[in-house]
Amino acid sequence: MSTWERKALNFINQTSRWDKDKHISSFLAFSISLVKNLTAADIALQLEFEDEETAKVKCASPVHLNDLVLNPEPIKKLLYTQGFKTIYWREIPPPKENVLQEILQAFSSAIIIPLNTMPNNSLLVLGWSSPQQFEGDFLECIETIRLRLKEVLLQSQQQLYFQRTAIRFAAILHTIPYALVFINNDGFSGWVNQEGATLLGLSGPGEQLPAILSEAMMQLRNNALNIDEIYKEAVQLFSSPENSISNWIWKLEHKTLKVSCLPVTTQQISGRLWIFEQP
Missing domain, CATH: 3.30.450.40 (GAF domain)
Structure with missing residues (x-):
């Protein structure tokens, strides 16, 4: 050489x-x-x-x-x-x-x-x-x-x-007045905006492990006054070919949430986007 x-x-x-x-x-x-x-x-x-x-x-x-x-x-x-x-x-x-x-x-x-x-x-x-x-x-x-x-x-x-691009879209999503939670199907990545972090009692917005997001949403759901109705809708959601739901009502003690769950599928990612609105 x-x-x-x-x-x-x-x-x-x-x-x-x-x-x-x-x-x-x-x-x-x-x-x-x-x-x-x-x-x-x-x-x-x-x-x-x-x-x-x-x-x-x-x-x-x-x-x-x-x-x-x-x-x-x-x-x-x-x-x-x-x-x-x-x-x-x-x-x-x-x-x-x-x-x-x-x-x-x-x-x-x-x-x-x-x-x-x-x-x-x-x-x-x-x-x-x-x-x-x-x-x-x-x-x-x-x-x-x-x-x-x-x-x-x-x-x-x-x-x-x-x-x-990530910073720009994160800034946009953090200003949306709904709680947004995304859970990737890979089991390793998830994301939540500021409204979502506040709703779920998390330390802050941004990247979160799916296990943490799922646990926080389960605790929120278990505190609902209409938990039986929520579970019935959940069974339909996860067995539905569309894999989506909208206008799903979660009645909490001090507020009512309108919940949507939408599939997100691209060449790079596959997961679910959860949207929590207060009507």
């Missing part, structure tokens, strides 16, 4: 541990520092296209380059011309052709690696003071690093998207 193959594996191993143990928001800064050390580059940074007029330097080493602003238009033209592939400059182009002149004017060789970090696109830029040859093993190492970065960044984008 060549030195550059070992360095590529080193990058994969270290980013894999980071992906499991650290927060994804700092992954790119860690990766840039790691690439700089593995390649013995003299400069490493991220250049992010913030808008049509601004490309800003981030995660730079040396740090004094952070927040430097460049014109993104000529840089984007270069990327389009090269088909958004990694660009290897064994010799830095003359100033008129060097679209990264402001950050690479004192360097001999450089690499420009396009990164897709939507909603903003960005580049990873590496530079060396002495001329570099960029032999075959080195090129394969850089390509492995690029693919690994792309993989983890895509995973992080998906993770952040699902987190934002």
Whole structure:
């Protein structure tokens, strides 16, 4: 195994541990520092296209380059011309052709690696003071690093998207003026909103074990004044092909609840949604 193959594996191993143990928001800064050390580059940074007029330097080493602003238009033209592939400059182009002149004017060789970090696109830029040859093993190492970065960044984008979606829908469900309880058929996951947690006497809303939710609902049901009627309806519910019920009346000592139970089935989940309303 060549030195550059070992360095590529080193990058994969270290980013894999980071992906499991650290927060994804700092992954790119860690990766840039790691690439700089593995390649013995003299400069490493991220250049992010913030808008049509601004490309800003981030995660730079040396740090004094952070927040430097460049014109993104000529840089984007270069990327389009090269088909958004990694660009290897064994010799830095003359100033008129060097679209990264402001950050690479004192360097001999450089690499420009396009990164897709939507909603903003960005580049990873590496530079060396002495001329570099960029032999075959080195090129394969850089390509492995690029693919690994792309993989983890895509995973992080998906993770952040699902987190934002979950937070948004949880906020919506917590404002609904009904008690909502969802119990997944997997036996491991359940969820309750604030109204539901209050009704069932739970410590708070959010994720709950199905066993805890079922026990709390059973205690609520056992305290009902019309418990016999509830049990008769329950038998029909669990034997019904539709597996649903609505306008089910639970008469408690100080209030009456109108209960609905609806099946929830998608490709990802299967369970029941319980809705408790006070008419």
